[in-house]
Amino acid sequence: MAKKNTANSQTEWDYAASPESTSHIRLEKKYQLFINNEWVEPSSKKYFPTINPATEDVLAEIAWATDADVDKAVKAARKAYTEVWSKMSGAERGKYIYRIARMMQERAREFAVIESLDSGKPIRESRDVDVPLACNHFFYYAGWADKLEYAMPHKKPEALGVAGQIIPWNFPLLMAAWKIAPALAAGNTVVLKPAETTSLTALKLAEIIKDSGLPPGVVNIVTGYGDTGAAIVNHPDVDKIAFTGSTNVGKIIQRAVAGTHKKTTLELGGKSANIIFDDAPIDQAVEGIINGIFFNQGHVCCAGSRLFVQENVADLVIKKLKARMESLYVGDPLDKNTDIGAINSKEQLDTINKYIKIGKAEGAEIYQSDCSIPSKGFFCKPTLFTGVSQSHVITQEEIFGPVLTIQTFRTIDEVIQKANNTPYGLAAGVWTDKGSRIFNLTTKLRAGVIWANTYNKFDPVSPFGGYKESGFGREGGVHGLSAYLK
Amino acid sequence: MEILKTYKIYIGGAFPRTESGRYYPIVDASGSTIANVCLSSRKDVRNAVVAARKVFGGWSEKTAFNRGQILYRMAEMLEGRKLQFLEELTKQGSSKEAAALEVQESIDCLVYYAGWADKFQQIASSVNPVSSSHFNFSALEPMGVIGIVAAQETSLIGLVKFIAPAICGGNTAVVAASEAFPLCAVTFAEVVHSSDVPGGVVNILTGKVSELAPAMAAHMDVNALVTESLGELDKPLALACVDNLKRNLAYQHAVPQGLQYITALQEVKTTWHPIEQIGGASSSY
Amino acid sequence: MKKTYNPSLMLSNTRIDKVGVEERVARFQTRSIKNESKKQGLHMVLNMIDLTTLEGKDTPGKVQQMCYKAQHLHDVHPGLPTVAAVCVYPSMVSIARKALGNSSVKIASVSTAFPSGQSTREIKLADTKFAVEQGADEIDMVISRGKFLAGEYSFVFDEIAAIKEACGKARLKVILETGELCTLDHVRMASDIAIHAGADFIKTSTGKIQPAATMQVTYTMLMAIKDYYDQTGIMIGMKPAGGISTAKLALHNLVMVKEILGNPWLSNEWFRFGASSLANDVLMQLMKSESGLYQSPDYFSID
Known part of the structure; x- marks a missing residue:
């Protein structure tokens, strides 16, 4: 019996749905603030929902940090800076950062899925771009921690102290990595605020930070809206503000720190x-x-x-x-x-x-x-x-x-x-x-x-940042270190 | 009878009087007037910025070697007019020893930055080994037009130590001289003018810092502002810089020599380009 | 009117950045083909295969066995298509013709002093005519890579045009032997020459040279087909050959065809795989998705 040799004239070929499984991810119903390696209730007792922009379903409730909570976080960061982190050798600091990088890699799939759920970005990008780059950023800066004198040959490099970091919603985990990794490598401690629509991966990162045994207070993550960010910017005991976001907000920050000792790096808008x-x-x-x-x-x-x-x-x-x-x-x-x-x-x-x-x-x-x-x-x-x-x-x-x-x-x-x-x-x-x-x-x-x-x-090795109203300072590479060193 | 020098300002390679027609007297220790200098206005700042912007492209594209030669030429010219500077410094109240030291420091400062012109790029740039098939490097580029407020307590070095690193790196400058001790600034403009520095690369104004500095800080076509501890003026200047996110370099105290004064006025530009892997099979060179 | 080499008609001044091509190809490879679309895709792949034997040691027996397999891929499973064609040397065409009987499986024959192409125009024409007379439906010719690399593009063009004429009703596939052209810019240029000289199909490789049908090369050729279609409205077929031995790679090729040229090219009239071992891997994948069990090669015939 001769079979037919035709392409069964079926030439409509499309891709069947191929959803990434969400079965392996763990999400809490409610997320607290991460201060001093502990999960603490916001003093206001207020929470706000974070939703999946693809379905409008609520994913979790997120704590809304007030001025008092930010103050608590900054105090924790200051204490950790003076008592532990600034006294630790660069090599030891590096080992903590390496450990965080490794633990992120182990949970890469979970990070990717949560990032896509919370931000709306396609899994192809969170899986192939955001998460691996974030891990690699920690790996890259981990290795700098004991080599800072090579980064700035004309100065004796010194950490700034407590860095307040405010990040946007477009690359939530990656921006957290861009901020935290060089800050820690340079010997600073951190108070980080994720964007209100995309707090989840930063909070998952907090879980890893806690599990990694990083000394309490070295990284604190406070969630909330613009008022939480403003509390960080205006806190007198913050030495450095690193901000990625709109040019408008960047200018507000720059005005707020005018006349203070705070150093800033701003990574702002563009029309490239x-x-x-x-x-x-x-x-x-x-x-x-x-x-x-x-x-x-x-x-x-x-x-x-x-x-x-x-x-x-x-x-x-x-x-x-x-x-x-x-x-x-x-x-x-x-x-x-x-x-x-x-x-x-x-x-x-x-x-x-x-x-x-x-x-x-x-x-x-x-x-x-x-x-x-x-x-x-x-x-x-x-x-x-x-x-x-x-x-x-x-x-x-x-x-x-x-x-x-x-x-x-x-x-x-x-x-x-x-x-x-x-x-x-x-x-x-x-x-x-x-x-x-x-x-x-x-x-x-x-x-x-x-x-x-x-x-x-x-x-991670490639410095990134703008001219003119796109901001100042560089993130990534050896040039990214100077933003966190005296 | 001694012929008194007319102290004009320096904009775009010319020595005009201030457009405002205003002057203010400089007095010596005894209180007698030794000169009248221009009390420059916001419009003079504007004209100077236009002149500085116009030549920025040409100056920044000169070879680094060439900029080094020109800075060295400035040192030579300054050396040649040493006596005049010494005289002006002492007239303005410096001791002979202090004046000699200041002139020498200024000459050394120019020679120092002359040497850096074709070297700082090598120190501060990088080739970045990215994890993809791309060649990636970061190099420095001048920021553009720099507003400079000279350190106020000196007449010469406070000016030279900010101008030299700015133009060494390919920037052009609009400079407000020391308000109280402006004489050397105008004479230094003559040094600049006779040293192959293209007109407009360095523009020098005399007048009130409280008038000129805010005008520079608020000017939307100035890319950075360099100052040294102006006290109460620091905060309003910082605020004024925000409108165009001008880089605000407010030094507490700046020394006459240092690589960081050059790099602080540079942007880091990172460039990517693909690297073709030849053939499909493995290559063993 | 006789066709002549006219570079101005071609987009062959198109520059190609290989790194960009690699990135584009990597993106096709991230497409996830599951469930029904996988099944449908695998059926298409089977039906696009030119089952091939091109060896000095080919015998009537070998060719007959392969021809049977071409029509009976895995008879224990009903509903499978045949392959598109068998591909043999001219001397084996009559054997294949007999073995295939009135089957709709086509016969492709290599010609023009395959695989090197290092012979005279007369011999190449005779070689082609012989294969067509013996019953070949399709001719897979090789271009003169030596002439191409020496810059004699008119020679290459005229040769293809002449062979096309000798093919008569048989469809002409032009093998560029991309592994010898070395750069994607050359691949693109050779594609344009072949298409403009009268190729019905362009084909990557003889299977004798490595690298053969890389996705980068196939991508480049598909873009040439796309540009020609956009210019003229004429469809040209594509045949990657050599090196495609897994179902996954074949599906990624289909993804490329679909996303560059669109669904109209997704039939064996316009797209073929030149392969010998691909069919069994596809069959194993199909049976796995039917049964849920991972398969063993022992259960799939090797002819």
């Missing part, structure tokens, strides 16, 4: 240019555009949100970009095939939608991919705006969502000028096959990170 020349590796550039703006739903301070394409290849690039957007899956963050997850909060979704509305009102041409989005939860389709100029509000202001504006350019001088024509200066991308042009561009772009023929790459 991604520049495509006609001799670029076009298909890889298109991929770079996608990674630049749609990575983490566009909730990335260094997102390549202002695309500049040389006019003679603009049609080709935009056509390819649109085609590529169609193969992006938007939906359940826990599905292993999801490329774009949930917008972190209702508030942020409203902001993004506000800008989309502004873009349309400004007469820009909108294109959104043809994907379906879940009816529940906070989602936004990948969005392009063409026919825009530097004068459009949507090319000037940070949207912090999956929204790209596309401008064309003719000459190198023109694109350099326009790329720098912003109060921000965090990052930029350059795509061209010509080495000499790359170095011309990378030298002239006023931004702290330049990706040439790549975009949105991060590494």
Whole structure:
């Protein structure tokens, strides 16, 4: 009997749901403040819910720290600094940090799942990017703890004391790692406040810190809203404020510490240019555009949100970009095939939608991919705006969502000028096959990170931070240490 | 009859009078007027910033070697006009010994930073071994236009010790001289002018610190402010810096030499580029 | 009108950044294919296989056994498709023709002095015509890599065009032998030359040279097909060959095809796997997902 040789003319092939299991994660119903290696009730007895932005279900109740709680945390940190941490050898400090890194690695899967649940980011990213990078950050700085004199050869390095650290919701665990690891390696103690929508992984990290045997008070984690952050910033016994977040809040912090002894590092907003020349590796550039703006739903301070394409290849690039957007899956963050997850909060979704509305009102041409989005939860389709100029509000202001504006350019001088024509200066991308042009561009772009023929790459050894209103100080690499040393 | 020197200000390579037309007298220990100097205004600051911004690109793109040569030339010119500086310093109340020391320190400071121009990058930059197929390096770049308030208790070194590291690193500068002892500042501008420093790289104003410093701190096109313990002015200046997140370097006391004065006025830029792994099979070189 | 090599028609000035390609490919590999889509995918893979034997020691017996297997992949399990084709040397085409009878499994034959291609145009044309006369439905030719690397692109182009003409009704697959072209830029350029010269399919490798069908190479060729389709509306087929021996890798290839070219390419009219051991791994995976039991090779025939 002859069988049929056809592709059973079934050519509709799609990926079945492939959700990451949540069975192995442990979440408490209620989380307390982590002070002095103990879980303590907030003095207000107040808690707030943290929700899964993909379903709007409540995941847990989180303690809301008051001024009194922050004071308690700072006192614990000060005591730990004076009595234990500043007296310990660098080598011993390093061992604690190594141990934390190892314990995080062991629980990587749990961290990834909780991160996706709490923040809305796709599991593919939390599993492959956020969590491994966070672990590696601890590994990297652990090794610096006994080598600080090599980091600043012209000075005798000394810790600052108590560091107050306030982190955003876009990379919750990774930002905690970026803050805590160098601070501890340099010999400081820490009071850290996670963002109110994404406290969970920081609190899971607190569990590890407790289990690791890190001396009490060296790391304290206080949860809450902006008022909790303000209490840290205004506390007179804090020596250092490290903040990642919006430029507006960064300025509020900078004003609050004016005239005090507090050192600051600020890692703030951006409106980074991604520049495509006609001799670029076009298909890889298109991929770079996608990674630049749609990575983490566009909730990335260094997102390549202002695309500049040389006019003679603009049609080709935009056509390819649109085609590529169609193969992006938007939906359940826990599905292993999801490329774009949930917008972190209702508030942020409203902001993004506000800008989309502004873009349309400004007469820009909108294109959104043809994907379906879940009816529940906070989602936004990948969005392009063409026919825009530097004068459009949507090319000037940070949207912090999956929204790209596309401008064309003719000459190198023109694109350099326009790329720098912003109060921000965090990052930029350059795509061209010509080495000499790359170095011309990378030298002239006023931004702290330049990706040439790549975009949105991060590494613990690689210093990150901005020019101008994107903030000051660097995180990562040897340069990241000086933020925590005298 | 002695011909008195007219003390003008220095903007964009020219020596104009203040646009405000205002002057203030400098008196010696005995209380008699030794000179009238410009009481510069916010508009002079504005003009100076425009001049400094205009030449920032050209100055920062000069080779490091070239900037070193120019700083060394400044030292030579200062040496050549030693006597004039000594005279001005003593006129303003310094002892002969102190004046000699200050001039010598200023010359040494310029020579010191002349030497750093093509070296600090090597000390402070890094190649970063990232865990992906990319070449990654971090190098320093000048911040841009720097507002400098000279250390107030001296006439010359308090000015030179901030100007030299700023321009050594490729920045351009707008400088407010010592309010009480401004004479050397104007003469130093003549040194700058005759030392191959392009016009606009260094701009020097005389006047009230309480007027000029806030104007610099609040100017949206100034990238950093350098001061040394201005007392009650420190906090309002810090606040004014916030609007454009100007880097605010408020030193308690700055010494005439140190790498950190250069690097504090540099941004760290990190660049990534892919490294192609040739062939698909294993390579053993 | 005779076709001539005209680089301006091609996007072969397209630069390719290999690291970027590797990252893109890695992303395809993170796609998770489960349950129904896995089953459907594995069925498709089976039906896209060109079951291949290309050895000096090929005999009628070997070819006959393989032809039977091509039609009867795992008869204990009903509902499985056949493979797409068998792939043999020209001298074995008549044996295969007889063995396959009126089956719809096609016969592909390598030609043009396979695998090196180091012969004269006349011999290559004769080789091709012979295979077609013997009953080959498809011709898998090799390009002259030596000429390509020497920069004689017109020669390569004209040769493909000439073989295409000699193929008559048979479909032409053009083997680039990417392992000898060394860079992805060359792969892209050779793809464009082959497509413009008349290839119905472009194919990575002979299977005699390593590396063969890496996902990076297949990706690059799929992008060439995509660009040509966007320019002209004409579909070109793709055949990765050599090195794809596991079901997982085959599924990742399908993911690439789907996400770059779309569902229309997901049939054996437009996509093939050149492989010999792939079929059994796919069968084992299929049986595992049916039964839930991990399988042993002992239960799957090797022809």
